[in-house]
Amino acid sequence: MKIGDIAKRTGLKVETVRFYEGEGLIAAPRRSGGNYRLYDQSHLDRLTFIKRSRDLGFTLDQVRDLLRLADDPRGSCDAVDEMAVLHIAEIDHKLAGLQTLREEIVKWGRCDATTIAECRLIDALSSRLP
Structure with missing residues (x-):
């Protein structure tokens, strides 16, 4: 080929x-x-x-x-098993971090504002929280 x-x-x-x-x-x-x-x-x-x-x-x-x-x-398959266990732990850590990010965006991502000046997500990102 x-x-x-x-x-x-x-x-x-x-x-x-x-x-x-x-x-x-x-x-x-x-x-x-x-x-x-x-x-x-x-x-x-x-x-x-x-x-x-x-x-x-x-x-x-x-x-x-x-x-x-x-x-x-x-x-021996032991080294492969160990790599898999460590990799799963890394994935679990990443998933927990992603869940935290999701919760934060959900918390600030929906608002009733009609202008950027009143947008909670923009406020959260720019640390202009009340």
Whole structure:
């Protein structure tokens, strides 16, 4: 597969595929006589793994760790479990923060004012609270 093909099949941008290659997350593909990158099934599988990991919110460093662990199929799953538990805690923390933000916006976001001068949200944002 050429880079455009693998990008399309994985849902990644061509630039992202190149980036992951540059970061060493995927092996450099072989080159055609015309110097085109030629990707195989192993590249597709690895890029799919990376994309799915990123979609789940793992950082590049975490993806790197997950790939290292996945490359040793006989290794212990404990490290993956620990990463998952920590990631869930991070997600829970973010959700709590988002809930707080939502409550704050709901609190100040609806008012009966007809002008900006009377708008409670603008007042809250500019610290002009009564």
